[in-house]
Amino acid sequence: MTSGGLIERMQTGLWAENPGLVQLLGLCPLLAVTTTFVNGFGLGIATLLVLTCSNALVSVTRRWIRQEIRIPIYVLIIASLVTCIELIFKAWFPTLDRSLGIFIPLIVTNCAIVARAEVFASRNPIGASIADGIGMGAGFAMLLMAIGAFRELVGQASIFSRLDMLTGGEPFAGFSFADSGFLLAILPPGAFFSLALAVALKNHIDRKRRIARNAGMPRSRQRTR
Amino acid sequence: MNDQTVVKTGLTLALIAAICTTLVAGTYQFTKHRIAANEKALLEQSLQPALAGLFYDSGVSESRLVLQAPHELPGNDAAIIYRVFAERKPVAALFAVTARDGFSGPIRVLLGVGFDGTVTGVRILRHRETPGLGDKIESARSDWVFQFDGHAIDNPVVTGWAIKDDGGEFDQLTGASVTPRAVINAARDTLLYFEANRDEIFARPATGEGE
Numbered sequence: 248m249t250s251g252g253l254i255e256r257m258q259t260g261l262w263a264e265n266p267g268l269v270q271l272l273g274l275c276p277l278l279a280v281t282t283t284f285v286n287g288f289g290l291g292i293a294t295l296l297v298l299t300c301s302n303a304l305v306s307v308t309r310r311w312i313r314q315e316i317r318i319p320i321y322v323l324i325i326a327s328l329v330t331c332i333e334l335i336f337k338a339w340f341p342t343l344d345r346s347l348g349i350f351i352p353l354i355v356t357n358c359a360i361v362a363r364a365e366v367f368a369s370r371n372p373i374g375a376s377i378a379d380g381i382g383m384g385a386g387f388a389m390l391l392m393a394i395g396a397f398r399e400l401v402g403q404a405s406i407f408s409r410l411d412m413l414t415g416g417e418p419f420a421g422f423s424f425a426d427s428g429f430l431l432a433i434l435p436p437g438a439f440f441s442l443a444l445a446v447a448l449k450n451h452i453d454r455k456r457r458i459a460r461n462a463g464m465p466r467s468r469q470r471t472r
Numbered sequence: 473m474n475d476q477t478v479v480k481t482g483l484t485l486a487l488i489a490a491i492c493t494t495l496v497a498g499t500y501q502f503t504k505h506r507i508a509a510n511e512k513a514l515l516e517q518s519l520q521p522a523l524a525g526l527f528y529d530s531g532v533s534e535s536r537l538v539l540q541a542p543h544e545l546p547g548n549d550a551a552i553i554y555r556v557f558a559e560r561k562p563v564a565a566l567f568a569v570t571a572r573d574g575f576s577g578p579i580r581v582l583l584g585v586g587f588d589g590t591v592t593g594v595r596i597l598r599h600r601e602t603p604g605l606g607d608k609i610e611s612a613r614s615d616w617v618f619q620f621d622g623h624a625i626d627n628p629v630v631t632g633w634a635i636k637d638d639g640g641e642f643d644q645l646t647g648a649s650v651t652p653r654a655v656i657n658a659a660r661d662t663l664l665y666f667e668a669n670r671d672e673i674f675a676r677p678a679t680g681e682g683e
Contacts, residue, residue: 282603308488313481320488327492331499338503341510402603418612430604 253378260382267390267442268449272359276350277391278438282402285409287395289343290350291388293336295381297328298360302380304328305368312369321364322355329354343412359387394441400424402432519554519566521611522584522593524621528556528563538679545569545665546658547578555674562587562674565666568597571658575650576600579609581658583620585666590627594620594659599651606651616652619643625663633660 266272273294280286304324312320333351336344344351354360363383368376399421400406405428408421431437515533523532535555545551547570554566564586571579579599584592594617596609608614619642625633634640635652644652666673 311484313477313484316481316485319485323488323492327496330496334499334503334507338506338510341507341514427604433603 253374256375256378257382257385260379260384261386261389262449264383265386265390265449266359266362266383267387268446270359270362271446272362273357273387274442276353276357277387277394278435278442280347280350281391281395281398281438281441282433283399283409284392284396284407285343285412286346287391287393288388288413289336289340289347290354291384291391293332293347293351294354294357294360294391295384295388296332297325297354297357298363298384298387299377299380300328301325301360302363302368302376303373305364306371306373306376309369317365317369321361325360325364326355340412342409346409346412359383390445394438394445397441397444398432398437400428402428402430402434402437404428518595518597519582521595522566522582523556523564524584524593526556526558526564526586526592528558529560532556532566535678537673537676544669546581546661547572549578553673555678556584564592565673567662567666569658569662571654573650573654573657574599574601575606575648575654576602579651579654579658581655581662583659583662585663587670589624589663589667589670591620591623591659591663594618594655596655601651602648605645606648608645608648609651609655614645616643616645617655620659625660625667630660630664633657 260266264270267274267277276290276294280290301321301324305321308320329352332354333344336347336351363379367379371379396406399408403423404425405421405423407419408423409419410421411417411419432441512533516530519532532554535557537553537555539545539551539553541548541550543551545567549570551570552568554568555562556564556566564584567581567583567585569581569583571581577600579601580597582595582597584594586592595611596617599607599609601607601609608616611617628641631639632641633656635642635644635649635656637644637649638653640656642652642656
């Protein structure tokens with residue numbers, strides 16, 4: 248695949264086939280941990296790393312793996328990678344690890360990762376698979392961050408609270424705008440509402456773009472399409 | 473599949489399992505010292521706020537005493553007591569106990585008691601109370617938990633260990649009365665236990681690792 252193709256692959260994951268917004272995969276962590284920007288960021292980066300590495304490993308081993316045993320092998324690869332990431336988080340970001348709790352080990356069950364292994368990495372060369380992993384992972388991470396930031400802003404009227412979990416140092420309360428926010432946004436229903444708004448926003452932008460593109464085309468070509 | 477492919481497939485699976493195990497074992501070896509150090513630092517750091525204003529010997533986490541349920545302290549899971557000494561003399565005890573009757577599940581409370589029975593600090597270790605209401609028991613979210621400092625089981629008298637709505641002497645939280653009640657009851661019961669068992673608490677040998 249050419250370098251242009253690789254970039255296009257990444258963009259697909261970021262927008263057109265975003266695992267969270269379009270494929271609606273991995274919703275359990277997406278809904279559960281996005282109470283703040285920092286939580287969304289932490290889990291997003293962990294997922295991005297696991298997805299990229301698992302895509303690379305699945306792609307490298309794809310020629311010797313028979314159809315019958317592919318699923319146990321994906322599970323093995325993904326579970327090992329997640330365990331490594333969990334240990335690394337515990338060693339270098341202990342507070343973030345405690346804040347995300349069970350959702351780091353639960354990356355194993357994020358169906359977006361198995362889905363990319365099965366649909367893409369097992370059929371494509373390593374370069375394209377890594378590009379796909381980065382694109383899909385970044386797409387998922389950005390959605391986690393956006394929803395985390397939105398819920399934090401609306402629910403707590405603050406942003407970037409506990410950023411010290413990433414950088415170390417003194418506890419950081421974040422930039423606060425009011426004493427309290429709209430509580431529902433942090434509670435579980437707020438997660439569903441936020442995701443619904445994000446999906447609606449994406450569809451709205453896509454529709455606007457499609458209309459703009461059609462309007463910009465010469466008449467003759469428009470008719471032939 | 474014929475016999476030969478079965479063997480080959482099995483070997484592939486075994487090889488990949490071995491590679492993955494090596495990867496995990498390697499990462500574990502590489503990170504284990506850091507993780508152990510983090511956990512110890514975290515423990516010592518989490519105990520410190522409940523010992524406000526005291527001078528004490530380091531290594532509080534090594535004086536751990538684990539009481540398996542059933543015990544007379546609050547909660548039906550294991551209670552942990554850390555004995556705090558200064559130059560070998562007992563100065564305080566820290567109790568990690570569970571208030572079972574929180575609004576949404578158990579609340580793990582850390583309570584420091586000076587040798588003379590006064591509260592040196594209370595902190596909430598773990599809870600699932602409602603964000604914005606019951607979670608004000610966290611020291612990071614409000615001053616509520618600081619009101620225990622300096623009190624003892626006879627100050628106020630036992631019946632005073634309740635929120636003001638219930639005729640007691642402690643503040644409640646707006647919109648949440650179940651949560652403060654649970655914490656106050658756990659604190660009171662722990663203080664009663666300390667008063668009755670003080671000498672025994674400091675005399676018992678520490679519970680070893682992994683027990």
